[in-house]
Amino acid sequence: MTIGVRAARRVRQVRALACLTILAVTALAMTWLAGLWAPAGEASGQDKNNKNGLRTVLLVNADHPLPDDYQPPKLVKLAGTVAVSGSGVTVASEVAEPLRNLVAAAKKAGLTRLYVASGYRTPAEQRRLWQQAEDKSYVQRPGHSEHQTGLAVDLADLRVGDGEFGDSRAGRWLADNAWRYGFVLRYPPGKEKLTGISYEPWHYRYVGRAVARTCHDRGLVLEEYVMQP
Numbered sequence: 210m211t212i213g214v215r216a217a218r219r220v221r222q223v224r225a226l227a228c229l230t231i232l233a234v235t236a237l238a239m240t241w242l243a244g245l246w247a248p249a250g251e252a253s254g255q256d257k258n259n260k261n262g263l264r265t266v267l268l269v270n271a272d273h274p275l276p277d278d279y280q281p282p283k284l285v286k287l288a289g290t291v292a293v294s295g296s297g298v299t300v301a302s303e304v305a306e307p308l309r310n311l312v313a314a315a316k317k318a319g320l321t322r323l324y325v326a327s328g329y330r331t332p333a334e335q336r337r338l339w340q341q342a343e344d345k346s347y348v349q350r351p352g353h354s355e356h357q358t359g360l361a362v363d364l365a366d367l368r369v370g371d372g373e374f375g376d377s378r379a380g381r382w383l384a385d386n387a388w389r390y391g392f393v394l395r396y397p398p399g400k401e402k403l404t405g406i407s408y409e410p411w412h413y414r415y416v417g418r419a420v421a422r423t424c425h426d427r428g429l430v431l432e433e434y435v436m437q438p
Contacts, residue, residue, distance in 0.1 A: 265303065265360060265391075265417045268435050271405045274352045282359040284329055292324035294365070300328040301359030304415045308362065311390040318386075320366070320379045326411070327363040330356040346407040361395065361414045375410030383413065388425035391418045400430045 269275055282301035287293045290305070291312045300308060308325070315323050330338070336351040348354075355361035369377040375384075375398075384394055393416055396409040414431065416424070424434055 265415055266420055266431070266435065267358060267360070268431055269349075269353060269355050269358060270432065271349065271353055275357060279357075281331075281357075282329070284359055287325055287328065294324060294326045298325055298328045299359070300325075300362060301415075304360055304362070307391045307415060311387060311392060314386065314390065315379070315382060318382055320382060322367040322369075323379050324365055324367065325362050326365040327356065328361075329359040330354065332357060344407075346401075347409065349406070355395065355412075355414055360416075361412060363409075363411045364413060365411055371411060375408070380410045384410070387413055388421040389418070391415050391421050393421050393424045393431065395431065397430065403430055403432045 267275075282303075284299040285302050285305045286296070287298050287300060287305065287308070288296040290309055312323060312325075332351050335349070335354045335357055338348055339345070339350050342348045351357075364379075364383060365371075366374060366377055366379040369379065374380045384397075387394065392413040394410070395412050395414040396404050396406045398408040401407055416431070420434065423429065424431070429437070
């Protein structure tokens with residue numbers, strides 16, 4: 210092989226290496242820029258740390274309505290899988306299995322009278338509840354309710370009234386353990402100014418186990434979670 214041929218080959222190798230280096234640097238730069246551009250969650254209420262790729266940390270409250278183009282989730286009926294208040298109770302599909310696991314664990318702990326009183330609500334159902342409610346500190350306007358996402362459930366005990374649920378055995382167990390299954394007590398006492406809703410010991414929201422653990426460990430409600438750095 211002549212010196213000229215070796216030199217030409219060397220030039221080609223250097224050029225190829227330079228091209229690969231440029232491609233790698235470009236890919237890293239695009240990834241970094243994508244991270245800067247992606248919505249952080251503070252404005253949209255979306256989960257910036259949701260590794261499951263679910264819609265589970267959509268913030269919905271008086272100040273954050275559902276998007277105008279929001280599409281109802283894929284729903285599944287709960288009847289026949291857990292105790293429910295009626296055959297029409299449904300939840301978003303990604304909530305069904307974690308909810309079954311939560312109820313099964315509660316039953317194993319001796320809470321045999323626990324049931325799902327409410328799940329997904331249509332806009333019309335939410336509007337009717339809003340119009341009929343005398344105390345609106347316990348209900349959101351249509352378009353602002355978590356129940357319209359299918360990610361929230363109201364839990365109840367057959368022998369315990371709403372006003373006693375928080376201090377009941379079922380209420381205490383749920384407050385201590387629901388996070389293990391991806392649920393958070395959405396409207397806890399002492400956080401009313403942040404949530405805009407009075408204490409509801411029965412209202413649980415599915416956010417996934419990672420987010421639920423963070424909220425539990427740090428004492429955060431969803432409003433605080435999506436606004437944290």
